[in-house]
Amino acid sequence: MxxxxxxxxxILVAVLLQTTLFTHLRIDGVGPEVGLVCVLAVAYEKxxxxxxxxxxxMGLAMDLFSPTPFGLxxxxxxxxxxxxxxxxxxxxxxxxxxxxxxxxxxxxxxxxVFLFVGALVGEQGFLSMAGFKTxxxxxxxxxxxxxxxxxxxxxAARERDAGGLxxxxxxxxxxxxx
Numbered sequence: 001m002x003x004x005x006x007x008x009x010x011i012l013v014a015v016l017l018q019t020t021l022f023t024h025l026r027i028d029g030v031g032p033e034v035g036l037v038c039v040l041a042v043a044y045e046k047x048x049x050x051x052x053x054x055x056x057x058m059g060l061a062m063d064l065f066s067p068t069p070f071g072l073x074x075x076x077x078x079x080x081x082x083x084x085x086x087x088x089x090x091x092x093x094x095x096x097x098x099x100x101x102x103x104x105x106x107x108x109x110x111x112x113v114f115l116f117v118g119a120l121v122g123e124q125g126f127l128s129m130a131g132f133k134t135x136x137x138x139x140x141x142x143x144x145x146x147x148x149x150x151x152x153x154x155x156a157a158r159e160r161d162a163g164g165l166x167x168x169x170x171x172x173x174x175x176x177x178x
Contacts, residue, residue: 003156003157003158003159006155006156006157007042007054007057007156007157009156010038010152010153010156011035011038011057011058011061012061014034014035014038014058014061014062015035015061015062015064015065017034018031018033018034018035018062018065019065022034027137027141028133028137029134030134030137030138030141031138031141032107032138032141032142032144032145033107033110033111033138033141033142034145034149035058035059035061035062035073035077036058036076036077036080036106036107036110036142037103037106037107037142037145037146037149037150038054038058038149038153039051039054039055039058039059039077039080039081039084039110040080040081040084040102040103040106040107040110040142040146040150041099041146041149041150041153041154041157042054042055042081042153042157043055043080043081043082043083043084043085043088044084044085044088044091044098044102044150045153045154045157045158046085046157047085047088047089048081048082048083048084048085048086049082049085050081050085050157051080051081051082051084051085052078052081052082052085053081054081055074055077055078055079055080055081055082056074056077056078058077059071059073059074059075059076059077059078060073060074062074062077068118068123069118069121069123072114072117072118072121072123073114075117076110076113076114076117077110079113079117080106080109080110080113083109084102084106084109099146099147099149099150099151100143100144100146100147101143102146102150103139103142103143103144103145103146103147103149103150104139104140104142104143104146105139106142107135107138107139107141107142107143108135108136108139111134111135111136111138111139112135114126114135115127115131115132115135
């Protein structure tokens with residue numbers, strides 16, 4: 001129950017950041033996709049099903065503030081969350097670079113899905129060089145914010161341990177052998 005509440009707060013904070021702070025922090029009119037990076041983090045931590053379900057919820061929340069057709073972001077986030085969740089089983093978990101790599105590659109994949117699904121539903125100009133330039137810039141932004149987003153989402157997505165104690169150390173990530 002608490003995991004759902006924390007993930008609901010992640011959705012709320014992501015929507016607030018996307019619609020306030022990141023409307024001003026842009027390069028060539030493009031900012032990061034905070035919601036997509038959160039979906040990538042949940043899919044990486046919890047797998048394909050959780051990534052798809054969280055992606056749907058995050059996408060619907062982001063769709064409320066998007067000028068694109070309603071449901072386009074939800075569809076994009078579901079597909080991306082599921083794909084990353086399937087892919088994550090083969091990823092080595094101990095590398096400290098996984099968050100920015102997955103943020104960039106996942107952002108690029110999510111952007112391509114967005115462009116193709118948008119083109120399928122009849123949006124004009126989605127499959128253009130400008131569209132691909134936009135997703136490249138957004139993917140770079142996503143890679144930059146992923147090291148901040150992933151630990152927060154990891155904490156929000158974790159289940160309670162057997163003793164019911166909260167382990168705030170999970171915000172720092174897994175412990176590596178030195």
